[in-house]
Amino acid sequence: MRSSNAFPLDDDIVSQIMGFSPDFRTLKAIILVSKAFYRVFQTHPKVITRAVAYTIVGPALPQALRVIRYPYRNYVTQEDGPIPMSAACPEDHGPPVIAPNERNMLEENASVVGKLEDIYSLINKDRMSRTSVLTVDESWRFRRAMYRIMLYCNIFPNFPCDGGDAYLEEDDESLQAIRKLRTAFLCQYLANELQQLASVVRFLSSIFQNCGSDYEPGSDLLATGPSGALRTWETRSYNDLEIHDLDSPDASWTHGYFDIPLRKIWTNRGEVAPSEYESPSKWILDSVNGADDRCSRCASPGGLALFTESNWCRFPLDLTNPLKDQLNHNSTLTGPFEAALTPFLASPAEIERFIAGLFALRRREYDGWEPAHSYCIQCFARFVEDHAWMWFLQQRLRQGLTPPENCWYGWNCRMQTHNLRHAKTKNAALMRPHKGFQGSCGVAVSGVKREMFASGQYPAHGRTIRLST
Incomplete structure (x- = not known):
């Protein structure tokens, strides 16, 4: 009309x-x-x-609406039982009337789920793309499961709703009651939907496991929900999450947060639970891109585990010490290096910026290496180790470093690991000299050489660049 x-x-x-x-x-x-x-x-x-x-x-709109419309309350204190709880505010596929106050919540939750889908796609679908390349069906399965997990975590927070103790005995009535309610709530979903949900739970667990090092991740982290997982990915730590005491990660209130009810449902239904050895993407994805890809250097198989420019953020810098040989045992060096590196561990973008800086410092034998190529973790770790000292030296030169007298043995000097005076007064060589070179044949980085280093130009191969400790 x-x-x-x-x-x-x-x-x-x-x-x-x-x-x-x-x-x-x-x-x-x-x-x-x-x-x-x-x-x-x-x-x-x-x-x-x-x-x-x-x-x-997207098509997970019914699940997204249920998250923001569900009548949340402390069901442990209710007498109406678990059935009304699981049936409350059903996933209505009819035309919804969306109130103005619901629109912001929809957008906020959709932003969290969308960012997690990008991460899921990068890790499980295609390591070459930072944005999701999931098909329409794959995206729908993922988002539907994610919104259901979000609802579950909102209903069952990681602390008792009444502010009570989260550390309860196994036979405590409150603990048994909440576990029955969790089981009853998940029981409303079909078998394939529970398998998809369990697959996404494993994905969230992998984020907590790989992005923090404070302690072994437990169910209390899963109870922070999708938003907690996203914050952990973006900050590489659990510091801003409301979780239980780090000294007691196995708080009984959240112990077996998803595992216990899922196992009980599969047992009661006579169904086989998904194996922990199965791919966590089995129930979500129909296909994987680059699953048979090999390392560009050593040709070893790696698939999605290979490192390339789009997924450098996955490299575990916080779990390794990339300084070479005995340098990583030099107490006068490791502290300043860690202090210089720490700001680059604060987010995926910073990790990528650090590694991009290493590629800008490529040594001659790495001329053929390109950011867009794919490398196994062994080859990539060797690349990082062979360039991290150069990056650190560059940082210190910019701060006005004046190198002391060279150490004849260079970076493999064992005395620097236990003789503090030697470590402070001698300069550890960071490029292994050629055969036939004797004594202090290296070139100390000073004057013109310092300017060459800062500009990305380096002394001739076979000479020695020294790092002050």
């Missing part, structure tokens, strides 16, 4: 155009453009609002 003010498009077409708005802010801007757009929206507010919500969330 053509609009009464002679707008050049039919109302139905205008309505569809408005429905393709990427977010509600854009929709509002479109409505304010002209009276024609405003009138069309006033005629079809529910249809247009739902279309925009679908654009933001």
Whole structure:
């Protein structure tokens, strides 16, 4: 139907155009453009609002709406049992009426789920792309499971709702009651849906396991939900999460947070639980890109575990000491190096910036290495080790380093590991000299050489660059 003010498009077409708005802010801007757009929206507010919500969330919109509409309360103190709890606010596939106060919550949750999908895709689907390349069906399975996990974590927080003790005996009535409620809630889903949920839970667990080193991740971390996992990925630590005492990671309140109810459901149904040896993406993905790829240097198989420019952020810098040989046992050196490296461990982007800096310092034997190529962890770790000292030396030269007298034995000097005076007064050689070179044949980095290093130009091969300790 053509609009009464002679707008050049039919109302139905205008309505569809408005429905393709990427977010509600854009929709509002479109409505304010002209009276024609405003009138069309006033005629079809529910249809247009739902279309925009679908654009933001995707086909998992029913699950996303349930997260923000669920009547949260402390079910342990309720007497109506677990069935009303699991049946509350069902996943309605009918046309929803989305209230204005729900739109911000939808967008916030969709942002969390979307970022986690990008991470999931990078780790499990295609290591070459930082943004999700999941198919429509794969994305729907992932997001549906993620929103259900989000709802579960909101209903069952990692601390008792009444503020009680999270460390309870196994036979405590409150603990048994909450476990029954968790089991009853998950029991509402079909077998394949539970398998998809368990697959996504394993993905969240891998984030906590690989992004922090304070202690072995437990169920209390999973109870922080998708938003907790995303914060852990972005900050590489658990520091800003509300979790139990680090000295007591096995708080009984969250022990077996997902495992216990899932095992009970599969046992009661007579179904075989997914094996821990199965790929965590088995129930989500239909295919994987680059699963048979090999290392560009040694040709060893690696698949998704290979490192390339798009996934440098996965390299475990915080779990390794990339200084060479005896240098990583030199107490006068490891402290300053750790202090210089720590800021680059704060986020995935900083880790990528650090490794990009190493590629800018490539030594002659690494001329053929390119950021876009793929490398196994052994080859890539050797590359990082062979360049981390150069990066550190560059940092110290920029701070005004004046190297002391050279150490004849260089970086493999064992005296630097136990003789503090030697470590402080001698310069550890960081390039192994050629055969036939005797004594202090290296070139100390000073004057012109320092300027060459800062500009990315290095002394001739076979000479020695020294690092002050």
